[in-house]
Amino acid sequence: MKPGSCPWPKRSALPILPALGFLAAASSPVAEEPDPFGGEYPLSGYHYMGEQVRALQDDEFLNPGLFAVEYGGELWSAPTGGKGLSCQSCHEDASESMRRVAARYPQFDEELGSLVNLEARINEMLTVYMDAPALPRESDELLSLTAFVTYQSRGIPVDVDISGEAERYWREGREFYRQRRGQLNLACNQCHDDLAGFNLRGDRISQGHVNGFPVYRLMWNSMGSRHRMFRWCNWAVRAEPHELGSREYLSLELYLAWRSSGLPIEAPAVRP
Amino acid sequence: MPEWLRTLVRDRLGRFDFTEGRVVLEMPNRADTGLSVPLSVSVPDSPMTEADYVKSLHVFSTRNPQPLISDYYFTPRSGVARVSQRIRLAQTQHVYGFAIMSDDTAWMRARHVTVTLGACAVEIFLPDEK
Amino acid sequence: MTKARTRLSLPPVVQKGEVFEVKTLVTHPMDNGFMFSRDGQRIPRRIIHRFEASFNGEPVFRADWHEAVSPNPFMSFHASVQESGKFDFRWYDDDGTVHAASAEIEVA
Numbered sequence: 001m002k003p004g005s006c007p008w009p010k011r012s013a014l015p016i017l018p019a020l021g022f023l024a025a026a027s028s029p030v031a032e033e034p035d036p037f038g039g040e041y042p043l044s045g046y047h048y049m050g051e052q053v054r055a056l057q058d059d060e061f062l063n064p065g066l067f068a069v070e071y072g073g074e075l076w077s078a079p080t081g082g083k084g085l086s087c088q089s090c091h092e093d094a095s096e097s098m099r100r101v102a103a104r105y106p107q108f109d110e111e112l113g114s115l116v117n118l119e120a121r122i123n124e125m126l127t128v129y130m131d132a133p134a135l136p137r138e139s140d141e142l143l144s145l146t147a148f149v150t151y152q153s154r155g156i157p158v159d160v161d162i163s164g165e166a167e168r169y170w171r172e173g174r175e176f177y178r179q180r181r182g183q184l185n186l187a188c189n190q191c192h193d194d195l196a197g198f199n200l201r202g203d204r205i206s207q208g209h210v211n212g213f214p215v216y217r218l219m220w221n222s223m224g225s226r227h228r229m230f231r232w233c234n235w236a237v238r239a240e241p242h243e244l245g246s247r248e249y250l251s252l253e254l255y256l257a258w259r260s261s262g263l264p265i266e267a268p269a270v271r272p
Numbered sequence: 273m274p275e276w277l278r279t280l281v282r283d284r285l286g287r288f289d290f291t292e293g294r295v296v297l298e299m300p301n302r303a304d305t306g307l308s309v310p311l312s313v314s315v316p317d318s319p320m321t322e323a324d325y326v327k328s329l330h331v332f333s334t335r336n337p338q339p340l341i342s343d344y345y346f347t348p349r350s351g352v353a354r355v356s357q358r359i360r361l362a363q364t365q366h367v368y369g370f371a372i373m374s375d376d377t378a379w380m381r382a383r384h385v386t387v388t389l390g391a392c393a394v395e396i397f398l399p400d401e402k
Numbered sequence: 403m404t405k406a407r408t409r410l411s412l413p414p415v416v417q418k419g420e421v422f423e424v425k426t427l428v429t430h431p432m433d434n435g436f437m438f439s440r441d442g443q444r445i446p447r448r449i450i451h452r453f454e455a456s457f458n459g460e461p462v463f464r465a466d467w468h469e470a471v472s473p474n475p476f477m478s479f480h481a482s483v484q485e486s487g488k489f490d491f492r493w494y495d496d497d498g499t500v501h502a503a504s505a506e507i508e509v510a
Contacts, residue, residue: 052309337436341468
């Protein structure tokens with residue numbers, strides 16, 4: 001894959017600056033964070049895949065993730081719970097109301113006093129407003145709803161807010177990302193910052209961005225969330241994985257989403 | 273061609289008088305992942321008329337745990353004898369395509385595909401996932 | 403997703419005798435019988451072993467699939483028709499289920 005074969009339009013500094021411009025103050029975490037890509041703009045994991053896997057993602061007919069989007073769309077408009085409401089009852093047309101939403105997650109919720117990701121937000125809606133049971137993590141239903149909502153932001157650049165209370169999580173996430181772990185004693189950044197583009201046996205190391213999630217992973221033969229990938233990565237370096245939805249992974253998710261700032265949302269991406 | 277494959281083809285297709293040619297196997301020289309390898313098989317020079325058409329195409333693997341990949345059966349209504357699929361290849365190997373025509377001639381072609389294996393590409397099951 | 407979902411792609415209108423591509427896809431795990439589950443049990447083989455396409459009741463194309471076919475099996479083939487009518491597609495699952503889909507096509 002030549003650098004010129006990047007599928008997305010070359011990102012000029014312009015779309016990124018408005019997103020991060022407010023962070024320019026000297027006290028912001030960004031100021032002390034060296035650009036992990038040495039001035040190169042972030043490249044989606046798509047860039048590091050071969051053309052045969054790319055074709056699976058690009059071809060609307062072949063992309064298996066779109067079945068999850070389709071199913072998510074059915075769940076979106078299906079009444080559920082004690083109040084007989086569907087997502088659509090309040091949010092109406094998802095292509096309007098959910099546009100850009102996924103690009104802003106995870107975000108700090110003042111009322112809950114914690115960081116929430118999209119999956120947690122969907123479950124909060126179900127339990128608090130719709131009187132319905134929460135969907136189990138990594139269930140087809142939750143993944144499909146997440147995929148459907150994220151799909152409405154396709155092409156929108158990732159743009160999370162790491163100011164205020166969120167900064168604490170961002171710092172924890174950064175620490176987690178740089179912490180060596182597992183029997184292989186590897187930190188995320190050792191590969192995904194320092195060796196992106198190099199080969200690890202037959203794999204090409206990506207920059208580790210999260211703009212494609214939920215992804216359809218060929219190895220799993222199913223959809224997976226960001227947290228499932230974190231668990232898988234932790235296990236792959238022989239480290240004890242954390243729980244899905246744990247504070248560690250939420251913080252890491254925020255840090256990685258910030259790191260992916262400006263990358264257009266690709267969900268549902270296909271990854272090997 | 274390995275002797276076992278010759279025997280297997282004779283058992284399954286009832287013959288082994290294949291001439292090299294006419295069959296076109298389109299596959300990447302190097303597969304990005306063995307989990308989903310594009311495969312197209314065709315006999316482009318067959319007119320596919322009632323009088324002269326491709327009856328069937330058969331694709332075999334030489335290094336999968338199980339050598340059969342797919343068998344395709346055509347009719348004159350098929351227009352052209354060309355099919356595409358996505359298949360799994362366990363490792364680097366030769367893939368064989370065989371064609372049996374309505375005039376009872378038989379053709380074959382082999383193709384080599386390199387399959388790369390990733391460093392992390394080992395399925396690891398975690399207890400609380402699907 | 404418990405129910406198999408299908409996707410079809412073929413032109414709605416064709417010329418008489420024109421050759422066109424038919425693309426089909428069905429969601430299916432295609433368990434090849436070589437994988438193990440979390441608790442160390444072999445996952446039994448469960449694949450779609452046969453695909454059939456017919457037009458107005460007449461067979462057009464058939465494929466026998468084996469363990470090597472990738473999950474969510476995709477199948478592209480070609481056809482030509484002499485009159486308007488209906489394509490029927492059938493996928494035969496090892497568990498006895500037959501997944502079906504159909505599409506109308508018009509000869510201009």
